[in-house]
Amino acid sequence: MxxxxxxxxxxxxxxxxxxxxxxxxxxxxxxxxxxxxxxxxxxxxxxxxxxxxxxxxxxxxxxxxxxxxxxxxxxxxxxxxRASRCPACAWTYAGDTYHLIRAGITGDEQKDVPATVRDHPRVFATLTAPSFGAVHNRPDTGPCRCGASHTDDDPALGTALDPERYDYAGAVLWNNYAGDLWRRFTIYLHREIAARAGLTQTAMKEACRVSFGKVAEFQKRGSVHFHAVVRLDGPDGPDSAPPAWATVVLLDDAIKAAAARVSVPVSSSRDHPARTLRWGSQVDVQPIGALGQEELTEQTVASYVAKYATKAAETTGTVDHRIGELAELDKLPLPAHTRRLIEACWHLDDAYPERLLARWAHMLGFRGHFSTKSRRYSTTLGxxxxxxxxxxxxxxxxxxxxxxxxxxxxxxxxxxxxxxxxxxxxxxxxxxxxxxxxxxxxxxxxxxxxxxxxxxxxxxxxxx
Structure with a gap:
């Protein structure tokens, strides 16, 4: 000892x-x-x-x-x-999430998902937030707009180049409404798939079912984006084969079209003008292949989703507990960019009381679930x-x-x-x-x- x-x-x-x-x-x-x-x-x-x-x-x-x-x-x-609160329980949660996501990709009879889902169209989609102002980043070519070549661990990454012009109000409102954006996206996705199949929405439900498992991730700039496994099944879910017209190409096109159509209006309030929230232009859709058949394998996707299931907004330097009053910020070692996002939540709280922005200020306005799935995607965490x-x-x-x-x-x-x-x-x-x-x-x-x-x-x- x-x-x-x-x-x-x-x-x-x-x-x-x-x-x-x-x-x-x-x-x-x-x-x-x-x-x-x-x-x-x-x-x-x-x-x-x-x-x-x-x-x-x-x-x-x-x-x-x-x-x-x-x-x-x-x-x-x-x-x-949350890994920041309990690494041990978060590790178990990540393992459960891995099995949940993987079962919906590869199938698992013990989890009531047939192995035939491997033959169903499956993609890994990422939907991001729009820009709220220029931030320090690492472009694929050349230095950042500030002229510096940032390292991976540079604390400046994701922070505003010009804080006075950055739309902090828009950023936290977008986080707050991100769940609404996703819900509308799933509605439009059904419509876009039906349109490409030449079916009515009623006929679409009788021929094909859309299943998904998703996780939310905070970017360095403090905006949420979503990673999702999206799968097309037959009308009875994973136990039934999808129709012949249900292909990866169709699903790819429908996801991008649905994301482009989604909008959530936010009414004006006091000193805040009305605005319309949308997804960012960067919508990435990649097909999921079996082991050794595609660069993006089934195990890689499941591991990637599980990795982010235990993380919250701590990647931005915020705290992992609720903030009772703004005066607490003076006692916390917060990055300036993160502090401005938290302050924006409090300033907007009176204007939009129904959105509970101050209550979720430590989450930079986001109040949705980090890990969700459709009913027939696979098993449940419970x-x-x-x-x-x-x-x-x-x-x-x-x-x-x-x-x-x-x-x-x-x-x-x-x-x-x-x-x-x-x-x-x-x-x-x-x-x-x-x-x-x-x-x-x-x-x-x-x-x-x-x-x-x-x-x-x-x-x-x-x-x-």
Whole structure:
């Protein structure tokens, strides 16, 4: 422990608490709890008990109480998807998102998506925000407009060249209405596909279904854009083949046409003129190919989407929590460009109270979901979590000498439980240990994944 403590590089308080935790009674059980949370950075602490009885005889099959747990508490994962808040839970969320997106591209019988979806038209589309003013960037050729050749990690990237002329109000309003733009885009996409097929919208629904899975990403300049896997199915979803006229070329053309048609009007209010919000001119659509057939492979797309599912606006230097009042900004190390976007949200809040801009100022006005999908695209995150919970439940029953399928017969057992919230988070020493456990878990899974990929002859990244 002394050698490990010397290499921590942490403050004396953390080191002292680390020693306290490591020498506390029940330390091994505490470690087991944290491993079960995946190394969660902010676990929820619960107190209570549960009793499982045979529904027919009333016999107690199993009972549990937190009284014997370390500190008298059970720790469960917080489940936060944001990597800035909990890297461990965000890693799990990214893995679930990968499987959800990949199942809709390659098919997965265990997730009720047939493998035949590989034969359906599939594209990876990116819809961006328009320009709100010139920003520092890295052009494909030559230097930035400012004359400098910025590096990838230059903090100036994405910031306004001329802050006084940059449309900060337009930028945050666009973020705020981005969800409305996407909803209208899906409506127009159906219409554009129907028009190219020579069908009415009613006939279109009887012949073809559009499915998608998308994720939002913040650009350096603080504007949201969307990445989406879009797939054409038959009328019954992924289980049915799309009509012969449903091709990648048609889908590509329909997406670009739909994006060009979408507009969301914003009425004038006080000192703010009326404006019309639209997608940016950069609409990228790429076909998705099977492994080795196209540059943009199925695994690459799923990994790309999963990567951004755990990120929010932190890439712009903003904070990952709500801001109670503008005075808080003076205490935060915010980049000037990001601060202006946050201030714009607060200044616009009185003009557009129904948009809750101040409430979402830390998100630069964006209040939509970062990861969404259409109903028949593939499985759900809830279903994936349930599979994991069922596995752990069977594992626990096996460890206690009970039948693994004890709960499979409806009405066979009766569970009585009482839980109370007892807090959240770790002490400094616990935080360090939890982070170490999280890294160990990820390293072990990555090693196992690489071994499986080698056996299968795969080079692509596959989430465990």
């Amino acid at each position: 002394a050698g490990a403590a010397a290499s921590l590089g942490t403050d004396p308080i953390t080191l002292a608490d680390l020693l306290r935790v490591a020498n506390s009674p029940g330390f091994e059980r505490w470690q087991e709890q944290i491993r079960r949370t995946g190394g969660c950075a902010h676990p929820i602490r619960l107190q209570g008990q549960t009793v499982t009885r045979d529904a027919k005889t009333g016999d107690v099959l199993y009972s549990y109480s937190t009284e014997q747990e370390p500190g008298g508490m059970l720790r469960v994962a917080c489940g936060n998807r 279903a994936l979590r349930q599979v994991r919970a069922d596995y752990r439940a069977r594992q626990e029953r096996r460890e206690r000498g009970l039948s693994e399928d004890l709960d499979d017969t409806e009405g066979s057992t009766l569970v009585l439980a009482h839980w109370t919230y007892a807090g959240q988070g770790h002490t400094p020493g616990e935080s360090w240990l939890a982070a170490t456990i999280a890294k160990e878990i990820q390293l072990n899974r990555e090693t196992a994944r690489e071994a499986l990929a080698d056996l299968a002859g795969l080079d692509e990244e596959v989430w465990a």
